[in-house]
Amino acid sequence: MNYKELVNEVARFLDEFQEDKQCIDSFTEDTAKNLQTRSSADQKFIINTLYGCIMHKKLLNVVVNIFYLHHGKNIFRVDRNLFTVVCYLAMFCLDDLGLEHFSRIIKSLDNAKMHKFLSFFFNVNNLTTHIQKEWSHIYDAAIVDENWITPLLSWCSEMEMLLDQLTIKMGMGSVPKRSPRKNTEPKEFDLTKPKARPLPAPEVIPQQDKPKPVPASTHRSPKEPEILDDLRQMNRLKAFQTLNEANSQQFRCANPQKSEKTQNIISEIIKKREAELKFDKTYTSGSPATQKTNSLPVRLNTTAILREGALYNRQLEGELQRLEQLSQGASEPSSFLQWQKEMKEKDLQEELAELERRRLEGRISYEEAVLARERVLKHNRYKAQETKEETAELMRKYAEKRLKEEKEMRELVQQVADGHKSSKAAKARLQEIKQRIVKEVSEQSRELLSQALEEAQAELSRKMELIRQIRAFELVPMVRQKFIDETETAGHDLLCEMSLAELRERLALLRESEQCDLEDRRQRIFQEKQFKEQLLLEQLDNIALRRNLAEQAALRSQQEKKMRSELREAVFKDKRVLALQKTLEQKQQERQKRKTEKNTVKKNEQVLPLTLKTSLNKKQVLEEHHWQELERNLEQQIHGAFQQSVYK
Template sequence: MTYYGKCIAAVIEQLDKFDPEKDSPEQFLAAAPTALQDLSAQKRSFILEVLSGCLEYRKLLTVVVDAFYVRDGRFYLWADYNLFQVICYLATFQLEELGFQLFCNIIKSQPVSKMCKFLRFFFNPLNLCSWIKDEWSLVYETAHVKENWIDPLMRWQPEVQELVNQLEGESATTLPPSKTKIKVTIPKEFNLTVPKPRAIPMPELIPAMAKTNQVPQSTYQEPKERQLLQMVKRYNRRKAEERLLRANMKELRCAMPRPLKELPAQVRPRFQDPETQPRFPSAPRIRRTPQLTLYRPENTPVKLNTATILREGALYQRRVEQELQRIDKLIDGCGDFSEFLKWQKKMQAKDQEEQRAAGECRRLQGKLSHEEAILARQNLIQENKQKASQKKEEMAELMLQCARRRLQEDRSMKELVEQVIEAQKNVRVAQMKLLKSRRQIVQEVIEESRELLQRTAEEAREEQRQRCELIYQLRALETQPVRKGKLVDLTQIPGYGLEGEMSVVELRERLALLKDTQRRQEEEKRDQIIESKRAKSQELQNTVEQISLCRAAMGRTAALRWEERKAQASAAGPPRQDERVLELQRRVEERAAERRRLTAQPPGSAPRAARPHPRAQREAKHWDEELRSREHRLRARLQSAALPAARGLGAA
């Protein structure tokens, strides 16, 4: 017993040292024989064989042992985890080779209560044929699991059950060991030395704080740049308000024949009274003075970036080139485009008038379609009433057909129930025949499984023998000496036959020369960049001067164009109306009159089907008001467009 107990303890000790996250199974098995040199050759071979099997089938063993700890082994220590793995491996893979008697000796060498609990759990037929088989099938093929592992365990299950019952009976008959009286420990006081009284420490000096500087007065004051910006902002605001006041006074001069001072006190506005004048703390007060002194701020230059300067310079350069080309063409004898431009402006004005007329036509067409839609809605209401009466008659006929169909379905359901009752009487006879056929199939399957188990056992033995031979060959190869390390000469050429092959020392020298050449090239390139920057800055300065000259010229030409446009606008006459617009207005008025006539008829004069719905009347009234408001807005817009032309004629 002690012989097998020592072997199993050695296997458990090696498994405790194995860490699956850090160690690989091959390296661990290669290092294991060094720790087992003190044992005999027979013990060492048995331990290594069991250890390699536990590492190889670790996933299968982990499934069984984890489930055992969850269900039946909740009160066992986790230190016995590897013990249960070894017993599970021996029972699954080595029970045929060891023999049942040797397996019994190994089981008896371990704690009886633990072995009985684990074997009863592992050899339970319900566990083997259900979840253990399913979990192992996830790792290996189902047919291989059933033939090689599950079926042999089921064959050994009765004998293992007898062994468990025998061990439980022996443990029950053995008497518990006699309890000896334990001596009570008598406590003894410690012989400790009395500590000396602590001396009073010297007080620490309080460090003097450094004197802080006062906060500068500039912290509470705004910077000068912001004050200047605020002054410029206030000046610009005051200047804009004065300009607006002047423009309003010029426009309202025709409506004010005499100044406000000459009006009586009852007619003056309330805000002209100094006592009732509103006062705003933030808004500046506007005073009337005979002459206003204006202070213009200094023209601060605007800083432009390089892209803006180049873009604007290229634009002005293109314009100058175009103007020079135009002058060259005029010198060569080409005509002026002034007449063409006049004709073009005339045609553009004509196109704008046509677009306005087309817009008015579209609006009137929408209004006309709305009127026609209201008339069509009134006719549709009458048609819907007739259709509703027809639908009611059709629904009544459908209800009669549904009632007849329900009676037929009830009759068919009764017949179906009678047929089902007759079919249930013949079910028992069919069940007896099915049971007989299943029993025959089970007997045939049992005979076939026995033959397959014998074949798989022979194949497993042959596979185990080949595996042992392969392990012996690998170990013999690993024991051969290997030379480590190599001498390196940096001045020697490798001699691989490549083009431009050189030694490490020569390569370092060439790299140093290459770095020097690169440094010289960088310095030359840096000098070139500095020269190009200087030339570019000079070019930008010339471009800025040219842009300032071009801006002044463009400003003068824009002022002249504005004066010409103003003169042309004053000479333009009032717009004329199109014939299509007049025709559409006439048709809209006719449709509106017809709709009003229909809505104004008394209830008795028209038939009941043609009477409009109150909701339709409300919608028609709403759209009528909407159209009227649109007409008023259009007229006001036309008057406002014609007002500047009339003012220009009056001024002329």
């Protein structure tokens, strides 16, 4: 069984098949008639593979289209059906054929093409992304995963062995024959040696004349701007003198000075105005209100009025229940509430002190972490030095191993080149067999074409006769006029059947009944609207009363906030908080001291290469910024938690 001929035969039949003009069953029957000269096993393989490729054309086209999208620049379009046949065998026949028979089929074809296609098709990434996504558009995702993706993934490990074998075959076929060449031996030119040239005479350097000195006026500012400034100043002084003279001299025609009586009246008026001023007043009008009440009316809609009224009704019911319990003998909770308020204030003060203590402990732990981190960095540097030494030893061993592998590969290439010389005789025999098969197939194809032409002619004549009969039926005239009686029924023998006149009467009665229902509905809606307006007016009165009570409660809450601010000031005077602050300052001083010691040690050490030094400095700067950012975030979180607890 020649697998290459069988696969090429199936690809050729796929090229001949025309989906829009031929039926699958008839095409396979015609193919079976053409394959009578072959053995039964070959006929069965070709027909089953051809039928499967046509039936599963959508699935196979998805894989081949994606393959050409990735590798279309290096693959011919003529080989499309060849890849379709190989894809069908891998998807639907791999379990039946087995890996051994499948490997024989693949090795009988072009090694480079099969290696490229199988490496693409059995790639886990391609199967689970592009191919599975396109198959899920055709069939359900669960069916695709169960029937095709999972079985193909199970074969991926075994396909890698086949791909390795194809790679070896490709390497054997690509080794070119080299003929020994003679190396050219260079010879020296027979040239006469030139005589030594005399040294040239030195050129005379010309003496330059002494240049003239730069005149002193070049770097001296001109006198004209100074003269202009002096003139401007003189003109300005003259203008001021003229203005003073004009203001000092009085007009001769009138006396602008006021009399003594007028001056006394003006002084009395000034004194009265000054007496009205109260700069030394001890009592002020008070600080402005922090929460200004809005006196403008707010218009509420129906939903807001009802919602607020329901809230106030629930509060009123709760208050009535409390009064009933008191009338039945329950105790007054005022003393308990006073005690509860005092305890809450005490707990709040302790909680604030605890929060401040935790914040300071966090700062202390941060300082300790910085010191521990420096110790860890020192240990890591020692480990890194050991790792570098181990890496250098491994690289030396790896280089020795690579030299040994290259020597073995050269010996293998030499053996493959020797075995490639005996393949020319086999190629000549294969060419003769192919020519004989082509002659037999051409004779059979001529007979099939003549038979198909006769059948097509008979089918065409039958269709022409059928068209002639249909056109004759269309030319016969039809009577389409019909008279209608409104009092008669259609005659379908149904219980609900009625005439057109009866239908009109019934529709008129239905319209009258609908009009009556509409009037009743309008009257009912008007009554409901009046009731709702009355309810809204009552709710508005109740809301106004409750809002006055809410304003009084807001004044009481402001007084409570003042007390909380006093508690917050008392927290910062706690002894434990002050002790933790002192320990935090000590830790910070210790870290600063270590930092200065570290800088002095670095200056005395040997100077490292420039690149290493700059990278270490950058790393240290980044680490310092990182730790400072962490410290700042920790302080913000503690401060935020502290404020939330105070406001609660």
